[in-house]
Amino acid sequence: MAASITTTCPRCGTVVLEREDLLLVVDRWADVSWYQFDCVGCARRIVKEAPEPVVSALSFADVPSFSVPAEVYERRDGAGRPVTDRLGADDLLDAVLLLAGTDDVVALATASS
Ligand SMILES: [Zn+2]
Structure with missing residues (x-):
């Protein structure tokens, strides 16, 4: 039996x-x-930060990762x-997008680009 996962959408709530x-x-x-x-409510792609407890819970639920x-x-x-500089916030945002x-x-x- 698949477990349901409850989260929130900024527009739709739970x-x-x-x-x-x-x-x-x-x-x-x-x-x-x-x-x-x-x-499922507004059809927007939602990206949310996952602190370690969330990573653990989603991993335990066998969420694709x-x-x-x-x-x-x-x-x-x-x-x-x-280049030894670490990635900046812009780089991370580019990756998320x-x-x-x-x-x-x-x-x-x-992909090779
Ligand atoms: Zn929504």
Whole structure:
């Protein structure tokens, strides 16, 4: 029997989802995680921060998840030299928007661009 997961949408309030309606993204390198779902009430994609207790609960519920690979942080400048700066908030927002725009994160992660 599948467990229902209760969360909130900023517009619709409480929403009840099945585990496969969510995607958990765990970024151990930046120590930040989030989950996303398409709200059944307003059809908007909702992205919410997932502190460790939420990550644990969603993992326990066997919610589909994606781990950000370490390669994401291997940045190089125009000359190919490693860039050691950490990702900024803009970079993280870009990643969230990129993930929100696709249902196929495997294809996204393996795309060569
Ligand atoms: Zn909604």
